[in-house]
Amino acid sequence: MNLILIATIAALVIPMYEAAQDNDIWQKMLAFSSIATKASIVILIVSVLRDDWMIGVVGVIILSVGNAALMLLAQILKRLNEL
Amino acid sequence: MCWPTVRVVEVTVNDSYLYAIILLMPLTAFMVIFQANPYHALVIRGILGAVSALVYAVLGAADVALTEALVGTMLAITLYAIAVRSSLVLRLGILREDEPEAENLDLKRLIADLHSITSKKHLRLELVPYEDRHALQQALWKKEIHATCSRLCQPEEARYETTIRVEYLYEILKTELSSPITSLSYLNLPTLEEKH
């Protein structure tokens, strides 16, 4: 199980590197969406690993709310490019 | 289901993944700090929010993680995006008669020059057309716009004049703008008592 967690963290680092080196804002947004999903999945894995219901609830809420934040930000950035 | 349980997280050799997760947080924080473009910094701030929510949840602070995800990521970033968008802007008033059209090459080139300078400083350039010279002056005096750009009445070698009322914008444009089309001037307006 520890190995699995290390592997997921390695997968989390790839989009972070991408967000740091790319200069296009939409590529950064893609990396952000990828990281948001992956982080909440890692929270879920940890909650199952520890058999902790509370962390699991938080993981599910972050999973559904983080995506809403992304959509809001994408709409605002789109308006920004129009002007 | 055990609700209010207080868990003390002990880092043992078995939990070595914790170090890897916690290490991600300063990494993203440095990425935010070294970002020059404010919008890119906002997106990376979102990444920092997601990563720190992950760290808090893994360390057992479920409530802090939830607050970070809801307030720190969603609300703060949306508000900051709106604030940055409405404050980092150069509003340039022009006359409606010389709006940049196909035949008005001079103004078009001037606007392109200004655009390249402002985008270098991450500013937005917004053109506000006015009906006549009087309305343009009024708008500058009432601080609705930051600068005006209009055709000179008796053209010399510069055919346009640009008047700026914000000092640091004037400083930037004075050093960067090398176009012979326009003359630059700074107008020091008195601070008005009433707000507009």
Add this chain to the structure above:
Amino acid sequence: MIDILGYTCIVIGIAFWFWGTWPLIGDRSVLFKLHSLSVADTLGSMSIILGLLLKLPSEWPLLILALISLAIWNTVLGYVLAYCSSSGGDRER
């Protein structure tokens, strides 16, 4: 037996993650990356959650909720991102 099945699901999910995330690094267009990311990432995440469900069935309401919200939100998000990035990009060019 079920434990092994769960682990297999999780490992398959992580493989999907790497497969979907790797194209992010390259120099391709946003839509290409979005396609690989939304397909492989969502499938990988769903497979991981399925594996977790097999491993620990007592948390099933949470994990089913995560599965559903993942399936719905990620598809919607893919559409929204594609719409925003393409119309914004047209204005820039």
